Amino acid sequence: MTAGVMQQVQRLIRRRETIRFLTASGLQDLNRDKILGNLWSLLDPLLFMAVYYLIFGVLFEMAGAGRSGQFMIYIFIGVVGFRFAEVSLGQSVTSIRGHRGLIHETNVPKAVFPVASVLARFYDFLWGLLVLMIVMAATGHRPTLYILLLPVIILIYFVFVLGVSLIAADIGVFFADASNLVTVIMRVLFYASPIFYFVRSRGGFKAMGAFNNPTVKTLYFLNPLAGFLESLRDLLMWGTAPSLRLVLYLTGVALVSLLVGLTLFSRREGQYAKYI
Amino acid sequence: MQSTSEPLATPASVVAEDIWVGFAIRYHLPESTLRGAFVKSLEGLAKRRLQGAGRREFFWALQGISLQAQPGDVVGIIGKNGSGKTTLLKTLAGIWQPDRGQVDVHGVVSCLMSFGVGFRPNLSGRENVFVNGSILGLSRRQIGERLESIVELSELGAFIDAPVRTYSAGMKGRLGFSIAVHIDPDVMLLDEVLTVGDAAFRARAGSILDRLRENHKTIFLATHSLDMVRKSCTRAIWLEKGKIRLEGPAEEVARAYQSETGG
Numbered sequence: 001m002t003a004g005v006m007q008q009v010q011r012l013i014r015r016r017e018t019i020r021f022l023t024a025s026g027l028q029d030l031n032r033d034k035i036l037g038n039l040w041s042l043l044d045p046l047l048f049m050a051v052y053y054l055i056f057g058v059l060f061e062m063a064g065a066g067r068s069g070q071f072m073i074y075i076f077i078g079v080v081g082f083r084f085a086e087v088s089l090g091q092s093v094t095s096i097r098g099h100r101g102l103i104h105e106t107n108v109p110k111a112v113f114p115v116a117s118v119l120a121r122f123y124d125f126l127w128g129l130l131v132l133m134i135v136m137a138a139t140g141h142r143p144t145l146y147i148l149l150l151p152v153i154i155l156i157y158f159v160f161v162l163g164v165s166l167i168a169a170d171i172g173v174f175f176a177d178a179s180n181l182v183t184v185i186m187r188v189l190f191y192a193s194p195i196f197y198f199v200r201s202r203g204g205f206k207a208m209g210a211f212n213n214p215t216v217k218t219l220y221f222l223n224p225l226a227g228f229l230e231s232l233r234d235l236l237m238w239g240t241a242p243s244l245r246l247v248l249y250l251t252g253v254a255l256v257s258l259l260v261g262l263t264l265f266s267r268r269e270g271q272y273a274k275y276i
Numbered sequence: 277m278q279s280t281s282e283p284l285a286t287p288a289s290v291v292a293e294d295i296w297v298g299f300a301i302r303y304h305l306p307e308s309t310l311r312g313a314f315v316k317s318l319e320g321l322a323k324r325r326l327q328g329a330g331r332r333e334f335f336w337a338l339q340g341i342s343l344q345a346q347p348g349d350v351v352g353i354i355g356k357n358g359s360g361k362t363t364l365l366k367t368l369a370g371i372w373q374p375d376r377g378q379v380d381v382h383g384v385v386s387c388l389m390s391f392g393v394g395f396r397p398n399l400s401g402r403e404n405v406f407v408n409g410s411i412l413g414l415s416r417r418q419i420g421e422r423l424e425s426i427v428e429l430s431e432l433g434a435f436i437d438a439p440v441r442t443y444s445a446g447m448k449g450r451l452g453f454s455i456a457v458h459i460d461p462d463v464m465l466l467d468e469v470l471t472v473g474d475a476a477f478r479a480r481a482g483s484i485l486d487r488l489r490e491n492h493k494t495i496f497l498a499t500h501s502l503d504m505v506r507k508s509c510t511r512a513i514w515l516e517k518g519k520i521r522l523e524g525p526a527e528e529v530a531r532a533y534q535s536e537t538g539g
Binding site: 021022025108 | 369399410411
């Protein structure tokens with residue numbers, strides 16, 4: 001197994017220029033004919049945040065609990081973080097079928113297509129975080145030294161999303177229904193992740209009652225997205241570090257996902273072209 | 277078939293040993309309405325319960341093909357539709373792995389199965405040259421160096437900076453071909469593609485094939501045109517139902533094929 005994975009990684013590294021071209025053309029292709037062009041990378045999370053703020057902040061009056069503006073930031077991190085995983089997975093699951101033409105003309109390593117999809121969405125994700133930090137700095141938010149851990153969490157999150165996206169891309173070759181399934185799963189995960197509600201009582205926000213039960217809380221954090229979103233908030237909003245145990249768990253899940261994804265590709269990519 | 281001339285100086289560039297390639301085929305029942313589809317899917321489920329396997333069959337498209345080609349060979353592949361010509365080329369190209377047997381190809385492979393299907397419609401021709409060239413294995417520098425020549429051969433002129441979705445089929449075809457021949461491959465696989473384009477383009481494409489052969493490249497050419505086999509190929513392989521029916525000098529195979537099919 002490990003030999004196949006190493007070979008897969010080497011082939012991808014050799015094709016890094018192809019991946020770069022695909023990533024860039026994926027971003028351009030998407031935004032080329034739009035009047036606002038690449039601004040959509042920013043507008044997309046901003047608009048989502050506005051919607052959630054209106055629904056949960058204003059209608060459900062959840063924003064009242066915290067300092068003004070804090071709830072906006074809380075939701076923004078949730079939305080930007082979740083969208084990275086959601087859109088990466090949604091695009092990866094169809095990325096092999098979507099490149100049928102190219103795949104039937106060359107023996108390029110098939111993994112370049114989901115990898116390029118994830119990288120393009122990662123670019124959007126980083127832009128979103130950058131805008132957030134600028135807004136936070138402008139509104140007088142002072143980061144602590146823990147912000148230096150941010151690249152570590154982002155890297156682990158990237159590895160996780162990449163691994164799961166490779167798995168989704170592999171399954172998507174053999175089952176055309178996989179993309180419908182991804183949509184449903186992501187909708188469930190949206191509600192099973194701390195995007196617009198509170199899991200921990202922090203800075204004036206009060207955790208929902210169910211989370212007072214430690215068993216519920218432990219089970220809840222088995223969902224890696226919950227851990228990633230809360231870790232991002234720890235570093236960006238609360239100026240603390242996520243617990244070591246959580247970070248180790250997330251690292252483990254991320255590495256296993258990537259290993260499984262790469263193994264699936266190294267074993268089965270020789271058959272993909274027959275199924276699409 | 278082994279060439280006896282210079283056995284050591286020209287090692288085989290392509291070797292296939294007893295390759296088998298199979299496809300699982302699922303037959304779709306005709307269904308015109310959603311309700312019909314639903315009813316049929318229920319029937320299908322019930323049947324599958326009863327019969328076990330359902331309407332799935334395994335089909336061997338290639339059945340034990342072995343071949344060798346040396347640098348400088350132009351191998352024509354002929355046979356009826358469905359005889360396995362395209363499947364053979366795709367296997368040699370490494371687009372999929374054979375289910376059994378082994379393929380060894382030395383050097384850079386470039387294949388041209390159909391024209392320009394891999395282009396991104398919203399990007400310009402120039403941008404697509406970089407994306408496709410890179411996928412086909414060229415570095416950014418190599419593409420930059422060859423860009424002018426690619427554009428020239430494609431005869432696109434100023435249209436190279438227009439979005440590919442505005443191109444005609446012929447324009448896409450010329451650009452695809454132009455990129456493919458600029459890969460500078462050691463082994464080139466062509467599937468019935470030289471027949472598109474106008475006479476002037478065909479003549480140019482033919483002269484490029486000649487140049488590849490003179491530079492000791494190996495070319496495989498799947499075609500229905502026996503004229504092309506006689507004119508451009510040194511050898512030919514006649515495929516029938518996934519097996520090699522006859523292999524030998526181009527003229528000989530073309531004659532045998534013609535006398536059997538009457539065309």
